[in-house]
Amino acid sequence: MPYEPIKTAPIRTLSARWVIPVDSVPLENARITLIGDRIGSIERGSGASTDLNFGNAAIIPGLVNAHTHLDLTGLRGQAPPGADFTGWLRKVIAFRRSRAPVQVREDIRTGIAEALRYGTTLLGDISSDGTSRDLLADAPLRSIVYHEFLGLPVERARLACERLEQWARTADSTANCRIGVSPHAPYSVRVALFETAGKCGLPVATHVAESAEEMELLASHRGPFVQFLHDVGAWDPDGLVKDADAVIRLLSSASATLFVHCNFLPATTVIPPPASIVYCPRTHAAFGHPPHPFRAFLSRGVRVAVGTDSLASNPDLDVLAEIRCVHDKYPDVPGHVLLRMATLAGAEALGREDETGSLTAGKSADLVVVPLDAQDVSDPYRCLLESRRPVSAVFYRGQQVWPVDTAA
Numbered sequence: 001m002p003y004e005p006i007k008t009a010p011i012r013t014l015s016a017r018w019v020i021p022v023d024s025v026p027l028e029n030a031r032i033t034l035i036g037d038r039i040g041s042i043e044r045g046s047g048a049s050t051d052l053n054f055g056n057a058a059i060i061p062g063l064v065n066a067h068t069h070l071d072l073t074g075l076r077g078q079a080p081p082g083a084d085f086t087g088w089l090r091k092v093i094a095f096r097r098s099r100a101p102v103q104v105r106e107d108i109r110t111g112i113a114e115a116l117r118y119g120t121t122l123l124g125d126i127s128s129d130g131t132s133r134d135l136l137a138d139a140p141l142r143s144i145v146y147h148e149f150l151g152l153p154v155e156r157a158r159l160a161c162e163r164l165e166q167w168a169r170t171a172d173s174t175a176n177c178r179i180g181v182s183p184h185a186p187y188s189v190r191v192a193l194f195e196t197a198g199k200c201g202l203p204v205a206t207h208v209a210e211s212a213e214e215m216e217l218l219a220s221h222r223g224p225f226v227q228f229l230h231d232v233g234a235w236d237p238d239g240l241v242k243d244a245d246a247v248i249r250l251l252s253s254a255s256a257t258l259f260v261h262c263n264f265l266p267a268t269t270v271i272p273p274p275a276s277i278v279y280c281p282r283t284h285a286a287f288g289h290p291p292h293p294f295r296a297f298l299s300r301g302v303r304v305a306v307g308t309d310s311l312a313s314n315p316d317l318d319v320l321a322e323i324r325c326v327h328d329k330y331p332d333v334p335g336h337v338l339l340r341m342a343t344l345a346g347a348e349a350l351g352r353e354d355e356t357g358s359l360t361a362g363k364s365a366d367l368v369v370v371p372l373d374a375q376d377v378s379d380p381y382r383c384l385l386e387s388r389r390p391v392s393a394v395f396y397r398g399q400q401v402w403p404v405d406t407a408a
Helices: 070-075 085-098 101-117 132-137 154-170 191-199 212-220 224-231 244-250 281-286 294-299 319-329 335-341 344-349 380-386
Strands: 011-019 027-035 038-044 057-061 063-068 120-127 142-149 177-183 204-208 257-261 276-279 304-306 367-371 393-396 399-402
Touching: 011 367, 011 380, 057 380, 063 101, 063 257, 063 276, 063 304, 063 319, 063 344, 070 085, 070 101, 070 120, 085 212, 085 224, 101 120, 101 132, 101 399, 120 132, 120 344, 132 142, 132 177, 142 154, 154 177, 154 191, 177 191, 191 204, 191 244, 204 244, 212 224, 276 294, 276 344, 281 319, 294 304, 304 319, 304 335, 304 344, 319 335, 319 380, 335 344, 335 380
Parallel strands: 011 057, 063 120, 120 142, 142 177, 177 204, 204 257, 257 276, 276 304
Antiparallel strands: 011 027, 027 038, 057 367, 367 393, 393 399
C-alpha cells in the first residue's frame, strides 16, 4: 500500500553525499524527506529547502543488533574470551550471581544508551529473567526480549517449562517491545524444554554450535562440558539433544527462530524458513574460532543477520564495527550484502521488516548518519565500511535520539 502522508505532520528534509536505502540502489547527493514519524520520499539533489545537510556522510537505515545480552553490560573487559570456553562461562555465571537487581537494571540502562549511540534502532535481547522488558518498552528503539530458560536435569527442565509457558501467557508486548523465549543452548536445555519453546507461539532465539566443546559434548558426552555441568549440578546426559540438527528440528515449528552463533554448524545444514542465523563477528574472532560458515549459508539463500553478543565477549555494542570487521576479513563479500545483514536482514529475522530495516517510503523514519572519509571513492559501501568514523546522528520515528535533539 503506498504511503499517504498526513497533511498536518511536520516535514523535515535531510541530505548527504550518499543515501543508502538498502532495498534499492544508493543515491549520491540525495535527500530524504521525513513526514512525521515516517519516510516520505528519497530523491537525488539536496535542494535549497534541505533542513539538515550532513555533507560528506552516508544516511543508512537504523542498525539492527539481532543478538545481545544487555544484562551483561557491567562485565565489559572482565572476562576476556579465549581458548577455554567453559572457563569463560564460569566467569559469566559468577558475575551474574554477584549482581544485585538494582545493578542489573542499571547495566541494562547503560547497554540501551550505548546501543542507541552506535546507531541501533532495533535489537534482540536475551534476558536471563525478563528484566529488560520494561526498560526496553520505554526506550526510543524497537526490540524483542527473549526470556532465557535453562534446564537439563528432569526437574529443572520441568520447572523451566512451566515458567516458559507462564511467560508466554502473561508477558505483554508493547509497540516498542515484543516478547519471545530463549531456550539457552544444547548443553543446558533438555529436549522437552526445546519442544515447549518451539510450540509456545512466540519468537525463539537459541545459542547453537557455539563452540567446539559443545559439539564434542553432543557427539560423545565427553570433553570440558562434562566437568562444567557436574560442577553446576546440571549433568544429565540422558537429557542432551543428539546434535545441532536436533535443535533445529525441535524449533522448526516456531513462528520465527534465531539460531545464534552457529560457529561450528556444517555449511550444509538445512535452516528452514523463516528461521535465521545470527553471526556475531567480533565475538567469533575473540574466541579464535575457525572461519564462520556465513558465506556458504548466504550462497544458499539462508538469512544471516548480525549481532554483537554481550560485553562479556565484545568491547562495545557497535553493529557497524561488526560489519566493518567482516569486510576487513572477507573483502570478497559485497558491501551491499554486509549492510543488509546489519539492517534489513536483522529486521526480517526479528519480524519487523514491515516497519523498519530499510529507507522505504511509508516505513518508520529510523535512520543513522555516518560521516565518511574518502572523497574520491565512488563506491558508497567502501566509503562506509573502510572508514572508521563512528555514527554521528541517530533518528528513531523521525526524532533525533542521539545526540539528543533539544530543538525537537
